[in-house]
Amino acid sequence: MDSATLLYHLHAEGHELKALAIDYGQRHGKELEGAQRLANYLDVPFSKVDLASVAKLLQGSSQTDTTVDVPEGHYSDENMKLTVVPNRNMIMLAVAIGHAASLGYRNVAYGAHSGDHAIYPDCREEFASAMNTAALLCDWNKVNLIRPFIEMDKGDICILGNKLKVPWKDTWTCYKGLEKSCGKCGSCTERLEAFEKAGVTDPLHYA
Amino acid sequence: MDSATLLYHLHAEGHELKALAIDYGQRHGKELEGAQRLANYLDVPFSKVDLASVAKLLQGSSQTDTTVDVPEGHYSDENMKLTVVPNRNMIMLAVAIGHAASLGYRNVAYGAHSGDHAIYPDCREEFASAMNTAALLCDWNKVNLIRPFIEMDKGDICILGNKLKVPWKDTWTCYKGLEKSCGKCGSCTERLEAFEKAGVTDPLHYA
Secondary structure, eight states: OHHHHHHHHHHHTTOOOOEEEEEOOOTTTHHHHHHHHHHHHHTOOEEEEEOHHHHTTSOSOTTTOTTSOOOBSOTTSGGGGGGOOTTHHHHHHHHHHHHHHHHTOOEEEOOOOTTOOTTOGGGSHHHHHHHHHHHHHSSSSOOEEEOTTTTOOHHHHHHHHHHTTOOGGGOOOOTTOSSSBOSOBHHHHHHHHHHHHHTOOOOSOBO | OHHHHHHHHHHHTTOOOOEEEEESOOTTTHHHHHHHHHHHHHTOOEEEEEOHHHHTTSOSOTTTOTTSOOOBSOTTSGGGGGGOOTTHHHHHHHHHHHHHHHHTOOEEEOOOOTTOOTTOGGGSHHHHHHHHHHHHHSSSSOOEEEOTTTTOOHHHHHHHHHHTTOOGGGOOOOSSOSSSBOSOBHHHHHHHHHHHHHTOOOOSOBO
C-alpha cells in the first residue's frame, strides 16, 4: 500500500514515471501482480526484474525461505527478525538506481515511512543517507533517492491513498501470500491498524 | 586478473573464503568459466548469480548491449565511456554484501586498484567510501568492504599474481569475449601493459 500510494501520488503530481517491481523470490509474490495492474490503470510503463537467483544467496528469511515459518504478531516482537531479508533494500535500490541512470532519470522514489521498524537495519536513516550519497556518485547522471512519505506513518499513507482513490483491492500486504490475507503476521497487523486509523474499510479478504 | 589474484592472495593468507561470480549479461561471459576453474583449483566454494534480468534494465553499454560496438584504444579515450554499465559496481556489491550478511561473514573483498579509471564513476574513492558506510549499516551482521589492492596498480597485481602462481591461462580480460583476446580494447591494452611491467609472458592467445 505504501508503493501503490506513492505511485498514485507522484502520478497526481504530474511527473514522468516508470514503475519498477522486483521479484526477489518473496513468498508474497502476489504483490507483483497488483503492482502491474496499478501501473496499467495509470498508463505508467512497468518493468519487473527477476532476482530469484539472488534470493538463493540470501538465506534464513521467512520471506524467501519456505522452510522458515512466517512469524505472527507485532513488528516489535523479537521473532519478527525472521522476516529480515539480508540487504534487501540495498539490492533493490541499486537495481533501481542503475535503471534510472541508464534512462537519464533524476530520481528514484520509494515508499519508506516513519513507521518502518527498527528490526530492519536497512530502514534506518543513516543507511538511507549513505545510500543517497552513493547514488549521487555512482554514475555521471546524478540520481537522487527520494522518500516522499518519510515524515508520514502508515495511517497517513492510507488517508492519502484514499484521497487519491488508490484501488486497495489491487494492493497486497500479507507476508504469507496465500489466497486470503492472514490478518496475523506483522505486515497484516500494521495494515489493519493503518486502515483503522484512516477510518477506511479494507476491501481485502482475511482468513 | 585482479579478482583472480585477489582470490589467490586471500587464500594464501589463510582466510575462510567463498567466491561469488556475477553474470550481468557481459559479452565477455567467458570470465565466469575461468572464475569457476580458479575456485575449483583452490577448493573454495563458488556461487554464480544470474543478473541477466537486471542487465536488460541497464541500457547503452557496449559490455551488455551487443548492438553497441566495443571501443578500441586506451581507457583515457572519451569513447571508453561506452563501456560503463550504469551502477554495475553498486549492484554487484549489494548482492555480495547480502550474501556475506546471510552467512555471517565479516568482509566482502574486491579487486579495485589504483589504476581504475576515472571514466568509471563507481570506481571513485568517495563512492567506495559511501558504499562502505552503507554496508556497515545494512544488516545486524556488520559487513566490511575491503580493497586489498587499492594502493597497487595492475602491473603490481601481475607481479603478485605471478608469485602466487595464479594460472593466467584461466583468467579473461578482453571485453569482446571472442575465441581469442582482441588485444585492442581498453581492457586488453591495460592487461598487456601490466604483463610488460611485470616482465611476464601472457599465455593467452591474441587475435
